[in-house]
Amino acid sequence: MSIAFRIPMSGRSSDERHRVSSPLELLFDLTFVVAIAQVASQLAHAEEAGEALARLGPYFMVFFAIWWAWMNFTWFASAYDTDDVPYRVMTLVQMGGVLVLAAGVPAAFESSDFTAIIIGYLIMRLALVGQWIRAAVEHPDGRSTAIRYASGIAVVQVFWVAFGFLPVDARPWLFLVGAALELSVPLWAERPGMTSWHPHHIAERYGLFTIIVLGESVSASAIGVQNALAAHGFSAALVWIAAAGLVLLFALWWLYFLEPAAEGLANRRNLSFFWGYGHYVVFASLAALGAGLEVAVQAGAEHHGGSDTAVEYAVAVPVAVFLLMLYVLHAPLVSEVVIRPLKTAAAILLVLLLPLASPVLGLVGVTIGIALVAAALVAATLVDRAFAARKATALRDE
Secondary structure (H helix, E strand, O other): OOOOOOOOOOOOOOOOOOOOOOHHHHHHHHHHHHHHHHHHHHHHHHHHOOOHHHHHHHHHHHHHHHHHHHHHHHHHHHHHOOOOHHHHHHHHHHHHHHHHHHHOHHHHHHHOOOHHHHHHHHHHHHHHHHHHHHHHHHOHHHHHHHHHHHHHHHHHHHHHHHHOOOOHHHHHHHHHHHHHHHHHHHHHHOOOOOOOOOHHHHHHHHHHHHHHHHHHHHHHHHHHHHHHHHHHOOOHHHHHHHHHHHHHHHHHHHHHOOOOHHHHHHHOHHHHHHHHHHHHHHHHHHHHHHHHHHHHHHHHHHHOOOOOHHHHHHHHHHHHHHHHHHHHHHOOOOOOOOOOHHHHHHHHHHHHHHHHHHHHHHHHHHHHHHHHHHHHHHHHHHHHHHHHHHHHHHHHHO
16 A cells, blocks of 8 residues: 655544554554563552552553553544654654663562663654644644644653653652653643544444453453463362453453444533543553452462452552443433443442452452453443344334
8 A cells, every 4th residue: 555755734524434554553553562561460469469559650650651652642643643754753752762661660660760761751652743733734724722732742751751860769749740740741732623523433442442451451360360370280279260351351341342432422522531631540440450460360279269469459459440431431422321320339339349249259259259340340241232222213113
């Protein structure tokens, strides 16, 4: 397929038909597989060492850096993807920055050394600011917004460079300041006029990133099985926990794609920040679930399914957070959520209560129970939809 060397960067239509992710966007996403795998692995090691709570701060900080890097590219591409040679070269530079960021994940997680992540961000930001400047030059109607983005991103990047030279003890609080500044840039930049992002394209991009994070959870579970087999050999507990983990991940995938986010974003574009920013918690919870499943598989093989409440909550809490956020993000977006609030609340309550029954059920029983709750929520939602469809058909026939 041939491409033009250069196409003027005008805002793409927000109602363009059949807008889907480009092959370049899919390639770009693959660079984040490495970064997510790194941070999930670090959290799993912390959970194995019994330091999960102490390491949650570094986990959320590093995951924010990964997620925000993806966000910056995704929303710009939805509005201004020309797919010409300069655009592709700039994307290549950003991909290089992501890989540098991924290399710095272990150091940031273990010792709050963000040097490599800052360098990775600097590389990405040089390319991204260049893209926004190009948009400002070539798209007069969106010039004010593009200039705000370029200047805001550049100023915050100066903050991050300074962050690397500040005392380690002060970094957690300063990171919150930096994160708040990052989140503020789009809110400020879009005031003169909203960029022409495409609702169906954005919903698909978020869905693809959800699949990437779920894929990392599958990979983490497989690593847990591998390590457990090498250390303890085959056991029934290992099989049951691994199978329950797969069912659980499949059920969460099913639930996510039941909600019609694209239509909601098209009808209520003013809620895009709420929906887009809130997905940080969705993605972080799914990555944390992968770490929990990896540890659960190994613990089940080691203790042959005995009680381990800490490990069980490492699975239960991310699932509960995911279910809660799935409802919270879609309730304002659509006229009626597909997954009913009472069923969601009941599922969350059951998931959080199951580890308390660990002395009776054991790790295997609790993990299977959590998977069954998620599967039951899928089944109940499908029954609701089928009933609603039959009722609508009957009303039309009258």
